[in-house]
Amino acid sequence: MNAPGFxxxxxxxxxxxxxxxxxxxxxxxxxxxxxxxxxxxDSVDKMVRWAAEHVPSSDGPMIxxxxxxxxxxxxxxxxxxxxxxxxxxxxxxxDAVELAKNIAQQRGAQDVAFHTCDFLIxxxxxxxxxxESSGCIDSWDLLLDKGTYDAIALGDKDELGxxxxxxxxxxxxxxxxxxxxxxITSCNFTEEELRNNLTTPESGLMYHSSxxxxxxxxxxxxxxxxxxxxxxxxxx
Ligand SMILES: C[S@@+](CC[C@H](N)C(=O)[O-])C[C@H]1O[C@@H](n2cnc3c(N)ncnc32)[C@H](O)[C@@H]1O
Numbered sequence: 001m002n003a004p005g006f007x008x009x010x011x012x013x014x015x016x017x018x019x020x021x022x023x024x025x026x027x028x029x030x031x032x033x034x035x036x037x038x039x040x041x042d043s044v045d046k047m048v049r050w051a052a053e054h055v056p057s058s059d060g061p062m063i064x065x066x067x068x069x070x071x072x073x074x075x076x077x078x079x080x081x082x083x084x085x086x087x088x089x090x091x092x093x094x095d096a097v098e099l100a101k102n103i104a105q106q107r108g109a110q111d112v113a114f115h116t117c118d119f120l121i122x123x124x125x126x127x128x129x130x131x132e133s134s135g136c137i138d139s140w141d142l143l144l145d146k147g148t149y150d151a152i153a154l155g156d157k158d159e160l161g162x163x164x165x166x167x168x169x170x171x172x173x174x175x176x177x178x179x180x181x182x183x184i185t186s187c188n189f190t191e192e193e194l195r196n197n198l199t200t201p202e203s204g205l206m207y208h209s210s211x212x213x214x215x216x217x218x219x220x221x222x223x224x225x226x227x228x229x230x231x232x233x234x235x236x
Pocket of ligand 1: 018036067068070071072090091092093096117118120145146147148152
């Protein structure tokens with residue numbers, strides 16, 4: 001995988017995110033603060049606009065956010081008429097899940113499902129009867145990721161010296177319906193790196209499109225602060 005110079009960091013550890021969300025949950029309970037919107041509102045708006053164009057709410061899509069944090073992205077989809085009972089957020093930090101559930105309650109979006117789940121080792125539980133009865137794992141029309149791939153890429157190597165992020169493409173690919181999408185926003189990887197890393201034979205994903213962000217120039221190099229890239233799984 002193309003991540004030169006990426007070493008493990010505290011930001012890639014569950015302890016770190018448990019600490020972050022224990023604080024955010026306490027703050028929500030104390031003063032009603034919903035917590036940090038990673039990469040700001042602009043990235044949320046852009047991801048929701050991409051979804052509206054390619055996976056419209058009128059099709060009743062099943063959408064899963066990987067590492068949903070406080071749930072802000074999913075709540076924005078609800079505001080754009082996506083059916084809350086077809087949306088699910090998973091996060092390995094149980095306090096993040098608790099925070100998202102509390103916010104959902106307050107916003108009247110309690111039909112959005114939130115589950116504690118480690119994306120790299122567990123499958124998200126079915127949220128609808130139809131998913132349960134079909135028994136299909138690849139039942140999601142759209143997977144969303146905002147900052148989670150970045151966090152996973154900073155995780156510790158295993159005993160064989162492999163970074164946990166190596167598992168990401170196949171874990172994502174197995175959950176997506178044939179013809180479905182992954183939309184990922186990253187601040188640590190360029191569009192080219194995301195394309196190289198995610199379009200593997202194991203993921204079954206192909207590049208679909210990308211979201212444009214304003215670019216900046218620094219030291220003669222130009223680039224954008226974030227990259228949002230969409231991938232599509234081949235139809236059977
Ligand atoms: C940078 S935060 C982004 C949170 C949220 N997506 C947002 O945009 O506000 C990364 C999130 O990924 C979660 N996370 C990291 N590794 C995970 C894993 N293996 N399984 C599930 N969640 C994970 C963290 O707990 C954290 O909520």
